[in-house]
Amino acid sequence: MSERKEKIKSIAIVFLSIMLVLTFFSNTIMNYSLVEVSTQGVYGGSITTKVRGSGTVEAAEVVSIEAASGRKIETINVKTGAEVAEGDILFVLGAGDSDELATAKTAYEQAKDQYEKNILLAGITVAERQVIEAGKFGSLSDRQNALTNSQDDVKKLLVQKKEIESYFTQRDKAEEALDTANAKLEMVEAILKLADNGVDDGESEPTAAEAEQARKDKASAQKTIAAKEKEIKNINYRLGEYAYTYDELNQLIEENSASEGLAGEFIQQIELNAEYEALCELKEKVDELTGTGGDKEIKAPMAGTVAKVNYYAGQTIKEDTVVIEMKPENEAYTMQFAVSQTQSKRIKPGDPAEILYNWGRDEITARVATVQRDPMNRESYIVTCELFGDVGVGDYYTVSIGQQSADYDYVVPTSCIREDSNGKFVLIVEAKSTPLGNRYYARRVDVEIITSDDSQSAIIGAFDGYVYVITTTSKPVEENQQVRLAE
DSSP, X not given: OHHHHHHHHHHHHHHHHHHHXXXXXXXXXXXXXXXXXXXXXXXXXXXXXXXXXXXXXXXOOOEEEEOSSOOXXXXXXXXXXXXXXXXXXXXXXXXXXXXHHHHHHHHHHHHHHHHHHHHHHHTOOHHHHHHHHXXXXXXXXXXXXXXXXXXXXXXXXXXXXXXXXXXHHHHHHHHHHHHHHHHHHHHHHHHHHHHHHOOOTXXXXXXXXXXXXXXXXXXXXXHHHHHHHHHHHHHHHHHHTSSSOHHHHHHHHHHHHHHXXXXXXXXXXXXXXXXXHHHHHHHHHHHHHHTSSSOSEEEOSSSEEEEEEOOOTTOBOOTTOEEEEEEESSOOEEEEEEEEHHHHTTOOTTOEEEEESOTTSOOEEEEEEXXXXXXXXXXXXXXXXXXXXXXXXXXXXXXXXXOOOEEEEEEEEGGGOEEETTEEEEEEEEEEEETTEEEEEEEEEEEEEEEEOSSEEEEEEOOOSSOEXXXXXXXXXXXXOEEEEOO
C-alpha cells in the first residue's frame, strides 16, 4: 500500500513538473509572438505653433494692401507719392453703416430664424443640438455601415423637394396677386360702366376724375393680370420638368429613408450642422462690418512710398479689394507660399520669419509682408515674406513663422496620433495582473488636437492618471490587442 502511494506521489510530481515547464515555454513563445511596442509617458509641456513654407525669391515691386471687410471709408490720411512709416494709419473705416452691413444683418437674422425653426421641427434635445453644432455625430462608422447607396438618392430627392416647395410658394403668391388684380378690375369696370351708360335713380354717377382714375386702374390691373398669368404659366412649366410629382417625391424619400434606418436622422444632422456653420459665418461677417470684429484702420505694413490710392473718402469698399499700393522703402526681395485658412490665422503682417537650412551663408532676415486670400483657391491664403541680406532672384528658401509658446496638460508625439472614421485617437498601454505576471494590452483613448508644432501635439483626452502612449510598433496593432513592451 505504501509503495502504491509513493508511485502516485512520484507520478504527480512528474506531471506537475512537466506542466510547469510547458507553461513556462508556452508563455515565453507567446510573448515573443506578441507585437512589440515602444511607449512614452503622457506629460505636460509647452508647444510653439509654427507655420512653414518654401518659395523662390522674386524682386519686390509693389505691395497691394487689401480691405479685410466691406466698410465705408471715413478718412484717408495719405496721397500718391507720400512717404509712410511702418504702422502709419492709411485709412480710417466706418463702423459698418454700409448697404453691405444691412444686407449681412438681414441674411443673418433670416438664417438664424430658419435654423431655430428647423431645430424645433427636428424635435431634438439640447444635448443633441450641442453635438450637432460641434460637428460630432457620435459613432460615424456605425452610421456609415447602416447607410447604402440610397443615401445619395435621398439627398438628391430632398433637393428636388425643396425646389418644388419653393415653386409652390412662388405660385401661391402669384395666384394671390392675380386674385387681387381681378377683383380690382371688376370694381373699376363697374365704375366705368356707370360712367358710360348712366345711372338709375338713387345711384351716384362717377365724376370725370373718378372715371379717369378708373381707366388708369383698369390698365394697371390688366397689366398685373397678364404678368401674373405669365409667371404662373412659367412656374407650372418648371414644375412639369421634374421627373416626379411632389407626392411621388415624398413617397420615394420615405421609402429610401425607411430602408436605411439611420439615413434620415444622419442626413438631418448633416443639414443642421451645415446650417449652423453657415450661420456662424454670417455672424462673423456682421461683427466685422459693425466694428466688433476685424480692424477699423488700415495701416502700412512697412515703410515705403504710396504708389497708388484706389479709393477716396466716402466710398464703400468691398471685402478683399485692393485699396492702396505701396513700394517698399528699400530694395527688398520677396517670396510667396500657400497656407491653409487655419494656418493663416496664426500669421499677421510684421511677424518675423526664420530662415531654415541656411548653413554657411551670410545672415538673411525675413518677415511677413502680407497674408492674402488665394484668388485661385478660396480655401487657402498666400503669404508674402520680405527677405533682406545676401539674397538674389531665383534663390529658394524655407521659412518658419512661429507664435509664442504655451503650456498644455497633455503633450504627445504627433506621430503616435491615429485617425479613423470615428476621429483621432491614441493607443495607451494598460497592464493587467495575472498569476504569471503582468499582461499588457493596447487601449484606445479618443483625443482632440489643440495645437501642434513640428513634432509634438497638445491634446485633450480621457486619461486616468499617468499613462504611457504607444509611439512605435513592430507590427500593426489594434485596440484591446495584447502586446509586449520593448526591452
